[in-house]
Amino acid sequence: MSKSKRQMKLGAFFMIPGHHVASWRHPESAAEDVQQFHLYKRLAETAEKGKFDMIFFADGYAINDRLESAIEHTVTVRPEPLTLLSAISAVTSKIGLTATVSTTYNEPFHVARKFASLDHLSGGRAAWNVVTSSQNAEALNFNKNEHLKHASRYERAEEFVDVVKKLWDSWEDDALLIDRDSGRFADPSKVHEINHQGNWFSVKGPLNVSRPVQGHPVIIQAGSSEAGKELAAKTAEVIFTAWQTLEEAQTFYKNVKGRLAKYGRSHDELKIMPGVFPIVGRTEEEANEKQALLKELIPEKAGVGLLSALISYDLSSYPVDGPLPDLPNISEINGGKSRFQLLKDIADREQLTIRQLYQHIAGARGHREIKGTPVQIADQLQEWFENEAADGFNIMPPYLPGGLEDFVELVIPELQKRGLFRTEYTGNTLREHLGLKRPLSSFHIHNVYEKSIHS
Structure with missing residues (x-):
């Protein structure tokens, strides 16, 4: 326990x-x-x-x-x-x-x-x-x-x-009255414009x-x-x-x-x-x-496509059994910056090819x-x-x-x-x-x- x-x-x-x-x-x-x-x-x-x-x-x-x-x-x-x-x-x-x-x-x-x-x-x-x-x-x-x-x-x-x-x-928590006898559905003093x-x-x-x-x-x-x-x-x-x-x-x-x-x-x-x-x-x-x-089960094109989308950089023209190309600086990426850096770090740390990297991340992304x-x-x-x-x-x-x-x-x-x-x-x-x-x-x-x- x-x-x-x-x-x-x-x-x-x-x-x-x-x-x-x-x-x-x-x-x-x-x-x-x-x-x-x-x-x-x-x-x-x-x-x-x-x-x-x-x-x-x-x-x-x-x-x-x-x-x-x-x-x-x-x-x-x-x-x-x-x-x-x-x-x-x-x-x-x-x-x-x-x-x-x-x-x-x-x-x-x-x-x-x-x-x-x-x-x-x-x-x-x-x-x-x-x-x-x-x-x-x-x-x-x-x-x-x-x-x-x-x-x-x-x-x-x-x-x-x-x-x-x-x-x-x-609407304040008690703004709804729903008082059938008085005919009052809500209290207007408790309903506010946000302006x-x-x-x-x-x-x-x-x-x-x-x-x-x-x-x-x-x-x-x-x-x-x-x-x-x-x-x-x-x-x-x-x-x-x-x-x-x-x-x-x-x-x-x-x-x-x-x-x-x-x-x-x-x-x-x-x-x-x-x-x-x-x-x-x-x-x-x-x-x-x-x-x-x-x-x-991973089709090669699907693996490359997923990896390209996650790093906001098109890898389709690069050999899949080669390393990642020189990627832009993170400041130049207009997609998901944290995911770009995370995947680049994995590739650098483990010296992975494009194929190995997409196999590595094809599930957990x-x-x-x-x-x-x-x-x-x-x-x-x-x-x-x-x-x-x-x-x-x-x-x-x-x-x-x-x-x-x-x-x-x-x-x-x-x-x-x-x-x-x-x-x-x-x-x-x-x-x-x-x-x-x-x-x-x-x-x-x-x-x-x-x-x-x-x-």
Whole structure:
């Protein structure tokens, strides 16, 4: 039994039909069902059976068709996540529901309204993974000729999140009266225009959805660049991140947690959850066989295409059995800077060819890959959790539904036996699962302050 009183947080990260770039070719994947609700219902119910804190869907707004491999060799169709999570909310009762929505190609009012609606429909289980889009291909789908520069994307994102929170607060918690006798549905003195005027947005408000069950749906952030870390320290309550070694993860953990105090936040108000790609076998031999099969399934073009997309640099003209070419300086990259640096570091550290690098990252996509028996998997998670490298993990099954079912049936019981993970849900909202406070409304705080200075 672990001596730790903390319990790790676990998210089930669904890349359909699995995180491995060739998962759709796996004989046990549900590739035919990627647009069918029954697959997502099964996955959500399995994750809830395993007592996961949340399920999570990534998203993007373009098919990266610069390389022909994208459409030909990889899965590029998926349901829109908020629509999907609204349906999943009806067939689950406890598990958190997380969707990626970009601040680059959306408006704050739309996003505030959608997440407030999901929070009400699910009884307080919504979470927003805040991202700044990283592909130039997305700009071309939104009436733009080129993608916003990295610094501008983060400036817009910071203001975007601020506006969304103001809109969630525009109805005070007790604004709804629903008094049939008096004919009063709501108290107008407790519904507020936000009148936001900023560099990026002008929004009058109020929202036409009352304050969410959780006050604010949980805010998640996934960037690990300097701008991303600062945005997370100021606004996020969970960080999804990617690290290969314990030392790297510890450095990141200490760095981000160390930024919280200047924003008046405590250590526990931000949960850091690195992504982990687990290959689980009942024996070491079985785990090795599963890993070997996945590597065999990768079409060369798909591997090169994935790697090119992740580092924002086209590698299609270079020999796959040669080294990475001389890459631009990170300051010249307008895509995901932290992922670019992470993959370049792996290639340099391990002296990998392009083929070896795409085989290395084809599953975890820059996150940590671990394999072994349930005991070995639990050992590796426990090491990071108990040595200030993580508050929990985002679990990335290699293929679905089997990869998730292996983790729930084999690894979760081992974590529970060690006292590292819950055996039952003790709350109903995602904030309760994660141990996060429900935020007070900014208008409530203002009203209390006004009363105090006039009393």
